Amino acid sequence: MTLTTCLILSAALFSVGLYGLLTRRHAVGILLSIEVMANAANLNFVAFAHYGGASWGQAFALFVLGLTVAEVAIGLALVMLLFRSHKDVLVDLANAFKH
């Protein structure tokens, strides 16, 4: 386990999340992919904190955790709204400012 392997793993997780973000149409699926990406970013912060030079990495990772939780709350609220107005949650249905 070195910094390089941690970074490679994190890059792989990030790319997988990106793939999901690009291919999912279901809104909750997109949220899941974003979680994977945020998680990969967090892994980077913690790895850099562990391998010297960035002692505040853990604090930053905590902030990311808080941010993603807020993002999920808002995201799911929007999903509920989308479902209520369209009876479906495919994101390409959300193409109007006002319904």
Add this chain to the structure above:
Amino acid sequence: MTLFAWLSSILVAVIVLTVTAFGLWWERKLAGRMQSRLGPTIVGPIGLFQPIADLLKLVQKEPIIPQRADRALFWLAPPLTTLFALLVAALVPFGPKLAPANIDVGVPLIIALGGLALIPVWMAGWASHNKYALLGAMRAVAQSVSYGVPLVLTALVPVILAGSMNLNSIVAWQHRHHWLVVWPVFLGLPAFILFILAMLAEANRIPFDIPEAESELVAGVSTEYTGMHFGFIYLAEYVHTLVGSAVASTLFLGGWDGPFGPSVLWMVLKTCLLFSVLYWLRWSLVRLRADQLMALAWKWLVPAGLALVLLAAVWTQTPWGR
């Protein structure tokens, strides 16, 4: 890991499993007496081997999987429920040296693992492809999310007072000062009661067992389960209560601290006593309605927990709390 660490882990596992097996018998005996019955008497002296007989019976039964069930999840969920409930036990200190995982972040990890136990319960309900099971599962999720908040808040009270998230340090602090329910009593006692309530709700026990309310939901998440799978779900709930009692004793009742004798005995004694009280509650109280449950969590327990955290923080700044 040193040899001592291995030995202590094995010892703790033995303690937990023994107490569990004995506790199953104790629960049925206690329940029987409370309802003017004798409880188990046939198998072994005063029915002591009844849990073993139950286990043999459950293992022999045919596991039935509903046709439209999600097979993988259906199989996986019950053992996972027991596993997660048992994982928490590894973090509880049974003596000054007898703590398998003596880590600095014991309190958050214990609460996290306890909350994790909910996921397999939900998996079981969803995989069953049965509307009663799914309803039970959704109730379990809503309940656990709501009661997790007061659980964290009340567990923060000992953390703030002892100035540590290490469970062993919290017990050591109580050893040096007082057990938390004794002093400061206006903080310790309400926090203890709130913690017990929230813990009962997380373990889905009466008066908070709406996920498996048998009068409305057949048997909730365990509706479709038979044989050993049902056994696992039953065992998990049971271990959850037992380990919850151990955690509550550690946080509020001084854990392994006692006036004389070996510390392990005190810990086991406190846990069993608390466990019996919880069973006493179980056989005396009635179930809350789903909406009453939510109202209790969000309108009473969460504000009370917040107030307690604030009070604890203020108390540490007063001359008596230093």
Add this chain to the structure above:
Amino acid sequence: MTFTATMIVFALVGALAFVGSIFTVRSSKLVHAVLWLGVTLGMTAILFVQLGAPFLAGIQLLLYVGGVMTLMIFGVLLTKRDGDSELKTEEPSRERGALIALAVFAVLAGTIWLGRDALQRTAVPSLGTGWLGTSLLTRHLVAFEALSALLLAAMIGAIVIARRRDPDQPSEPKES
């Protein structure tokens, strides 16, 4: 290069995290995707412990697996479409998505590979949870307070958005 227990654990846990993430984005059943996300996040928590951040691991389990995953489960089940019990997801541009993701990975991995000499760092012992807490309330106080303000705003926003009702639907029955 000798194989130590730490490396084996890292390899296993990392592989599981990666497999979990693949299934998270590829599962046709969204419920399975949520559970696989739980696997990925849990494995990352174990990696956090290995990287000297046990507190973060605990918070990760508590917040993500305990909170976010249950919220996601609600999100999936409450938005179930009629006549589609499987919650199948359609994937319109699988090849393009894979291509872009691979390209991004190639760039990232290439960059890491080019800088591998600069990344030869030795692990430093963690400064501990106490230090983390102190730094949150001293050095990072502004960010910390901003985050709490953001969480409050997100909470209020989520309630406002989710409570908006259709005009044709009857309003929620009053609590008796």
